[in-house]
Amino acid sequence: MKSAKHLDAHTTITIIGLGLMGGSLAMALRRRPPIPRLIGVVRSQDQIEDAQQRRVADHITTDWKDAVRAADIVILATPVRTLIRQIHTIGPYLKEHTLLLDLGSTKTQVCAAMEKLPPHVQPVGGHPMCGKEVSGLAHAEPDLYEGATFVLCPLKRTADWALDLAHHLVHRIGAHPLLLEPEHHDRLVATISHLPYLLAAALVGTTHHIAQQDPRVWRVAASGFRDTSRVASSDLNMMLDILMTNRDAVLDMVDRYLAELGELRTLLERGDEGALRFYLANIKNLRDAHFGKRRT
């Protein structure tokens, strides 16, 4: 094994994409020693200068081929469909025993693409469960991953040492690894991430129709609406990639949701206050138990 099994000052990590997620990952790795050598790959000269000013990495370049050739670990931090294309082309440029990890929001298609990588590469699918509704390096922060669950999807071909290295990387940025099968991951995130996005979008859409009759509806909206609708402000390209690569799971979840809301509607229509109270008390207890009562 020639590749780094530990993450130390001699490890070279190349991050492709220095947006919110890639930029924050670089910052997290530079919080405390041993600090690996970091190479950042961006798309334009402007982005090089911006990333250099922010001192996100040791070397910033638009030349991805050279950047990945030098790497012990390559991290793909671009939107899902972009990184799937990158997986299809990157293989021949990676040196033996390179760990290839991605941060994509869906995993089935990513891991399927990873299966086709040349055998000298060690791929692991990844998905950190953190983020913001704003994107770009300007919003990156070193503590973004702190305390977050970081899903890892090893392939059957993935060597134990490579998965260990991925675990080590996850711990180094303050996150907690969780091993999941790609399809199962996609189903869980359809529930807790992609569905909420569509719900928030449909809420803003419904409000927009009412606003066309009376725009004061926006003035009446308070913090509850702002929070419920927040994820509707998410990065559009990222969300389209997610929806298009996880369509079946999302559609299934929307159907379950429509049924659930329909049942709740029936309780209200019937004016069955006892049943409504029972349902809503259970919901409140569940949410309080998992997320606490306080707004943080």
Next chain:
Amino acid sequence: MKSAKHLDAHTTITIIGLGLMGGSLAMALRRRPPIPRLIGVVRSQDQIEDAQQRRVADHITTDWKDAVRAADIVILATPVRTLIRQIHTIGPYLKEHTLLLDLGSTKTQVCAAMEKLPPHVQPVGGHPMCGKEVSGLAHAEPDLYEGATFVLCPLKRTADWALDLAHHLVHRIGAHPLLLEPEHHDRLVATISHLPYLLAAALVGTTHHIAQQDPRVWRVAASGFRDTSRVASSDLNMMLDILMTNRDAVLDMVDRYLAELGELRTLLERGDEGALRFYLANIKNLRDAHFGKRRT
């Protein structure tokens, strides 16, 4: 006109209910002079002691009759169905020209009850568009109303001076008055408050079903889910009162929402990425325009 037209140190204000809203209102009125005389009405001796320790009002009592007899302004800060009952009994105990304002979350049934008050009382329906998902005096804060829209629903019988006094009170606590008809108010809040509550509840319900297959779904949930579901943790009694007193408007809004989400589902099912992008970009622009991109 014997009643106070201004709010000064000689004005006596009785607040019935010192929970989150009533307690915060009392605190807001005590931020700077002229500070009116404040009487707080609570239900138990324990609550008297708690409110006294927090110095929320000059006098705290469980004797609502004496408390409202002394008042120039009475503010009802209890859940909607409780305050409707209070409106039905309070009239004979109010002195001439007392301004009676409520903070209830729905207004049609409240204002209908106010119509039946004795003619010597000056009623104005009110609804401050602020709050938290936590309740109780322990969570009250003097700045809760700062910058919030405060809906006022005067009745036909309401004298100009009484509405002016209500406006003055709203400004004193840092809020912005907005005049609306009760039925119209209820329709707008069904859109931006009661609908989001049901959406959040159904999201938690759907997630609960998935969690019964794999409880790790809660671990995968991040800040997006937490925010989208936040209002599902709202006070149960308050929400039941709201739903039961605004049922028709809420049902209509749920139906509009189900149609909206259904359309969005169709775009996704078709894989019509162009249409999906157009829809979601418009939604994002709307939300960004009305609430800003940043999480605050």
